Amino acid sequence: MYVQPYVFFNGRCEEALKYYSEKLGAEVTFQMRYKEAPPEAQAQMPPGTGDKIMHAAIKLGSTVWMASDGRCDPNAGSMNGFSLSLTVDDDASAEKYFNALADGGQVMMPLQPTFWSKRFGMVVDRFGLGWMVGVPEEQAS
Template sequence: MVVQPYVFFNGRCEEALDYYCAKLGAQVTFKMRYKEAPPDPQNQPRPGLEEKIMHANVRMGSTDWMASDGHCDPAATMNGFSLSLTADDDASAKQFFNALADGGQVTLPFQPTFWSKGFGMVVDRFGLMWMVTVPDS
């Protein structure tokens, strides 16, 4: 069994993926826009979604996750979950944390804790909550 996060960016998927690729080393391994999907008369996308991302596969380190623009619903919010990014070393963890904090909101500054040499929490510019940690080894 495999469980993977599937993140909906409410119309900002392309921007988010470009940012994660540039700042976190993510790789988009597959991307399909709504206009590229086979026609389905029973489930046609809303006009204006043609260039939006219907589905993308993303690789970050050894983790694969999925992303989409979703239905671009202005009332949509992201809450109830967080992505946890475990860095290989303190310098990388601080770099990742600072990249995610740029344009976002720090909810817990990156700092040593009783369980880690460094841990911080941030909601990035796309509304996605991240927990960045470096192992205490």
């Protein structure tokens, strides 16, 4: 058994996946748009959402997570209550990925030494998704 994060981007999924692919090296391994779904699934969506992403699988490092545009509700609030934790092999990678995620986002805790990691920081990216970036102490360089 395992748990996979499933992230809803409220209409910005394609933009987010492209960004994570370019900046983090993520790979979209599967993608289905609402217009490709069976008619009963399409009927449940607001008009004009056919080109939005119904489901995607993303591989980032050795992790596969999932994403969707969700209901594309303009009244939905931003994401909160969780973060994705990105564990990297070295300080240079931590700096690179942290800065990429911070571009257009908000730094919640600068990348810095902590008692559990040589480098750790927290950021909310431009899509409202929280990230914790760190280098495990045993791998810190």
